[in-house]
Amino acid sequence: MSDSTQSRPTGDTFGFIRRNIREYGILFALIVIMIFFQIATGGILFRPVNLTNLFLQNSHIVIMAVGMLLVIVAGHIDLSVGSVAAFVGALAALMVVKMGLPIPLVVVLSLMAGAVIGGIQGYWIAYWKIPSFIVTLAGMLVFRGLTMWILQGQNIGPFPREFQMIASGFIPDLFGPDKPNTLSLILGWGAALAILWLAIRNRRRAEANGVADEPFAFFAAKNALIFLALVWMTWALANFRGLPNVFIVMAVLVALYAFVSERMTVGRRIYAIGGNSKAAKLSGINSERVVFLTFVNMGMLAALAGIVVAARLNSATPKAGVGFELDVIAAVFIGGASMAGGVGTVIGAVVGAFIMGVMNNGMSILGIGIDYQQVIKGLVLMAAVIFDVSNKSKS
């Protein structure tokens, strides 16, 4: 109602917090949870060996969460990712162990298989308008069954060393074997600097445009924190065994998908479809194709996760990936996405995945039983969503 021609005042700290409470809240929650477990575990959480494990154990969730975020933002859901990951893992095991195909070829074929599976499901969802819940529920059953059938109820393994390296290898040091791992340091610190530089550049641009509404203290504190965390973490990991291979894969995927969702037109289209599919369609957006591609992408990422999991376990098993879909979906919702579509961020989903990961890891170190772990995780998911809803109804 107010008739003002200038932009929001830049120093309105309170208003800014209220508008962005979700994004800060989730980051703050992650930090609180990390500090809590660091103290509760007597400092074990942040030990380099545990930090490395944390990444290795949660990489598949993060990999699928970035794809699931897009699916959920588009207003859909994919329940089949756990089964698809298991199925592709089994397929890969068959190709590597039984057929002896070269590993790069197997990786490419596996990703293609995932894309085709995603495409088949996406076709029914996008073009036939069958609810994604039903299509992917069917997919969940079908691909679990096919996994068992391929594996004949047995495990296939072990894998050759190169295949295992996908999940449990570390990047080599080009500058000699001494610690710290120099290449890891260069990559990690380089990335930290690049992120800082990008943040400063965007801030400058926003200021030039008069749309910088984040108070400077917030901006400085947040980025200093991220920068220091990355620098410290790189140092810790480099002094242990270096950066894990999957860490690089994960970091590249997160950066790529954050860019696609925030800066590319296809990302815009996905948000618009989830926000109001009819308006998007009348704006000339080919929503069928975009939804279809979102599922192709999800299938491919599920396949990648399947390869990573198989490589880490060093075998393909009929029970691989059971319940993954729930962890992934929970991560996305903890990260602030809305079931109704149109809302959520890639970074939020990744933070959500790490909240789940740190809790799993911390509670396991503390020796908390799997029964309590499930209860606590469920309550955290519920709390995050209640926080969202109450926040929304206040504004």
Add this chain to the structure above:
Amino acid sequence: MDAILEMRGITKEFPGVKALNNVNMTVRRGEIRALVGENGAGKSTLMKVLSGVYPHGSYDGEILYNGKPVAFRGIPDSEELGIVIIHQELALVPQMTIAENIFLGNELATRGVIDWNETNRRTAELLAKVGLRESPQTKVGSLGMGKQQLVEIAKALSKKVDLLILDEPTSSLNEHDSDALLQLLASFRDQGMTAILISHKLNELSQVADSVTVLRDGATVAQHDGMLPEDQIIKEMVGRSMDDRYPPRDPQIGEVVMQVRDWTVEDPDRDGRLMVKNAKFDLHRGEVLGIAGLMGAGRTELAMSIFGRSVGKLRSGEVTINGSKVDVSTVPKAIKGGLAYVTEDRKSLGLVLIDTIRRNIPLAHLGGIAAKGVVDSQREAEIARDFRKRLNIRSSSIEQETLNLSGGNQQKVVLAKWLFTNPEILILDEPTRGIDVGAKYEIYTMIRDLAEQGKSIIVISSEMPELLGITDRILVMNEGRLVAELPTAEATQEKIMSIIIRSGHNLTDDQITPEQIEAETPHV
């Protein structure tokens, strides 16, 4: 004076906004009181205070009902005392029958077991009262808007109602249904019911209302015990006199830009039923062409089927733009052909409400803010700021969510979205529905300016004065057919209405030949 309701010094604040500031309103027993004001003046907020949506304690001031102070904690409290509100958006479940809807939440049941015989009998009584000849078993979804509105009223009557509040009850009704509804309301008044009627349609208010309260910017401007002339009400509403409701124009009409021929569209849900029959018309450069007709005449279907076949199944027809046949079979192709369609339903078809102004504007032309698929956010912000200024979109900034804008400003965002595609032909479907007088004038001015720049514009509107005020030529549509065409200079409301009524005569058969249409078309 016997006042059924007195609201005194009502003040309601939201974080950062004073929605109501010391508002007073008195309603006498047995009258129809009009409540008017521009969008955002606080009418709906005031009614929410009255009905208990905003509970006692969340506002300042007092409410006297039948002379006694009341403190409602919620809608059940106010309904118990006979205050019933019918909202602008109908709250009916389309999949349920009339009877089920009327007694929804208020079922005639003993220990949870519903007495269907009694329910149907009472429903039949209520339907007779509101003059709706339908079976209680009819599904609400199969009724037209006018009949649905009557079901809403029957539902209100099923409760004990002394004070009925209607919020824009005719906004989605055609004139015939509106008249019937207003007459019904008047007959209820004669039987002793009191009503508060909120409406933008001042001519309707002058028909039935006995008195009027005017709100502006959250404050009571005036309370009159009788009705005033329209001009005077408008003056009080906007706080300035509106001598001219339409901007002056000097049309420069050029050559034919678009030709539509033999356009026939079938209803995909009902086999064989035609939504548009053999439509044929031309559109010139710099021209504003109006399409008049009743609700459901097929005007929106005609427009949306031309715009990328967004509605119905095309049976035949072709579109020619600038002399060559154009493929408009999908929305992207229609946009490429130079068409833009501004929907009548901006909330569900026009905007991504949860997104900001900045993100909504480029949606129909993302290529315009991106290079190789990467959005240039600086350029995007510049464009949004530019449109915000040019169209006078009242908002805190381009980062405001469109959900929180008033109707007029939402409409401007939708317009901005389509102007950014730089169309040659703009189809505006009910461009001023539900928006206030001031914003209407701005939109009329925009339409005029666009025509002066050489764009061609089609305006579909149910408000005939508007068509008469801003167009050059008017097509009249009825039951899927374009039944007449006349220059605006020669048109009057009566003429258009009589064309519609005469054309509806004897022409209920879908299988009609072009010759018949020709023969039945009145030549004016």
